[in-house]
Amino acid sequence: MKPVLLTSLSFLMLSACTAGAADNSKDIYAEYCASCHGVGQQGGSAPSLFDDEWAHGSDLASIRENITQGIEAAGMPGFADGLSAAEIEDLVVYIKSGATSGVPAGENQQQSAGHTEDEASPALIPAIDKVDNIQAQLQVTDYITDLDEPWGIHFVGDDVLITEKKGTLKLAQKSDELVGGWIVSEISGIPAVNNGRQGGLLDVATDPDYAQNKWVYLTFSHPLEGTSGPSMTKLIRGKIANNQWTEEESLFQAQTEEYLDTGFHFGSRITFDDKGHIFFSIGDRGPKKQAQDRDRPNGKIHRINRDGSIPQDNPFLDAKYPTIYSYGNRNPQGLVWHPETGVLWETEHGPKGGDELNVIQSGVNYGWPEISYGINYNGTILTEHQALPGMAQPVSQWTPSIAACGLDVYTGDLFPQWKGRLLAGSLAFQSLRLIQVDGDKYVGEVEILKDKGRIRDVTTGPDGAIYVALPRKIVRLSPKN
Ligand code: HEC
Incomplete structure (x- = not known):
């Protein structure tokens, strides 16, 4: 905890001494608000304030009241303990006048957050493979455009299945008539989702034996009724025939008493190992301590067989949810099983600081919220502990938070030296990280794409290029000729 607090405190004191009220508010905004309300004026996971x-x-x-007390049900933290009344007053004025005078759109996150890369932990390793300036050597081209918040992208041969957060599943197929064009069809018959706040239609994956069985897997924020109200992450599978969703089966659905009104931390990603197991993640949904409660489905990584049955070597067969594989996970939005090493890699959002890269193992407690490298959004202490006995440490952690979302293993041939490395998306830093790992150890990472927009998902394509989901489109990364 200490290094993080010291950094923020010394930074705030510095700004208070050297800057006027407007500059000070700008810095406080960047430090305390931008992670949710966005770095520029367009908003982030929470709406624009400008x-x-x-x-x-x-x-x-x-x-003033909303900043001071927060809006608990909406996921807006209160800052009464973190900021002084005068600072909040300055912020109110700054926000109200910001629409005309305010924050430049797309301002660099690290500058505006008051952090240099040197302060980030772990330190970014500037060049792996002795590649100077990787970003300059990458060709970035628009691949599929006109999308509305793509959340999960998954290749089926050359076709792409795309979930849009609002609740649509799309199938993009290369068009023979239109050179370089796509026929994008919306699949009808997808169940209703709660797309409020962080909820919606979430991840999409296909069965390892898709060629034979055609199963498509989806996770989504499942509302008990209609499209709002108490909701929980649900996993289903079905088949696509003539652009229709058919033969739907429910593979995981929580008990109704576990459904929550909060609109955040749904997780969720889907991945498969080589033994036919499905892993999927559910975030803590807001009530932090429930991540430690093994009788609840939230704040967990789950493992089931592809038909929904429980693997008999799952760690908590007597629990209310014998699907639980690991617990104490805050909001895991990156999950991938490494095909060469068999290691299950996960990224999860920390609170303010302390985003984690974890190696997920059976029965292990990852500690949220008892241990964390992060602090509360308002700057107050969340837990005294970064480590405790019986709780696993992250393999690596990001402070300040990158808002980790989307994770894949690079398996293509276009970048031979990157084979087997992890690709991790970041919403807040609008960056794609290439992470070098050795078995289950972290070696280092580098940013290979930056400032193109919030990155929600990433995958290796069948041609070996890297595909990234941005807020309105999918882009393709290939080596520059
Ligand atoms: C953890 C994420 C998070 C952080 C950090 C955060 N907010 Fe919010 N904020 C939200 C959410 C979520 C809402 C509710 C949005 C909604 O109801 O649609 C919200 C709502 C608000 C509102 C009310 C907006 C309206 O439309 O009436 C204000 C004002 C606000 N926040 C100011 C701030 C300020 C100033 C900061 C920094 C000091 C801050 N917030 C930090 C998540 C956050």
Whole structure:
């Protein structure tokens, strides 16, 4: 905890001494608000504060109150303990005037967050493979455009299955008539999702034996009724025939008493090992301590067989959810089984700081919220402990938080030296990280794509290129000729 706190405190003191109120507010915004409300003016996981559209009151008193007390059910933390009344007052003025004078769009996250790369932990290793300036050697081209918040992307041969957060599943097929064009079809009959806040249609994957059985797997924020209200992450599979979703089977659904009204931390990713198991993740859904409760499905990595049955070597066969494989996981939005080493890699969002790269093992407690390298969003202490007996340490952690989302193993031939490395997306830093691992050990990482937008998912394509889901499109990364 200490290094993190010291960094933020010394930074705040510095700004208070050297900068005027507006500059100070700009820095506080970058430090405490940008991770959710966005670095520029467009908003992030929470809406923009600079568009003069207010869901919870537009007058100064309401805005002051919302910052001070928070809006708990919406996932807006209160800053009464973290910021002084004067700082909050300055912020209110800054936000209200920001729409005209404010934050430049797309401002560099690391500068605006008051951190240099040197302060980030682990330190970014500038060049692996002695490749100077990797970003300059990459060709980035638009691949499939006109998408609305693609969340999961998955290749089936040359076709691409794409989930959009709002609740649509799309199938993109290369068009013979249109050179370089696509026929993008929406698959009808997908179940209703709760797409409020962080919820929606989430990950998509196909069966390891897809060629024979045609099963497609989906996770989504499942509402008990309609498209809002208490919800929980659910896993289903089905088949696509004539652009219709058919033969749907429910593989995992929580008990109704575990459904929660909060709109965040649904997870969720799907991956398969070579023994026919499915792994999928569910975030803590807000009530942190439930991640430690093995009688609840949230804050866990689950493992089941492809038909929904329970593998008999799962670690908690007597628990209410014998599907649980690991627990104490905050909000895992990256999960991939490494085909060469058999290691199950996971990335999860920390709170403010402490995003984690984990190696997931059967029955292990990853510690959230008892241990964390992060602190509360308002800067106050979340836990005294970064480590405790009986709780696994991350293999590596990111402070400040990168908002880790999307994870794959690079398995292509276009970048032969990158084979077997991890590709990790970042929402907040708008970057793609190439992480070198050795078995289950972390070696180092480098940013190979930056400032193109929030990265939600990443995958190796059948041609060996790297495909990345940005807010409105999928882009293709290949070596520059
Ligand atoms: C952990 C994420 C998170 C952080 C950090 C955060 N917010 Fe929020 N904030 C939210 C969410 C979620 C909402 C509710 C959005 C909704 O209701 O659609 C919200 C709502 C608000 C609102 C009300 C907006 C409206 O439309 O009426 C204000 C004002 C606000 N936040 C200010 C701030 C300020 C200032 C900071 C930094 C000091 C901050 N927030 C930090 C997540 C966050």
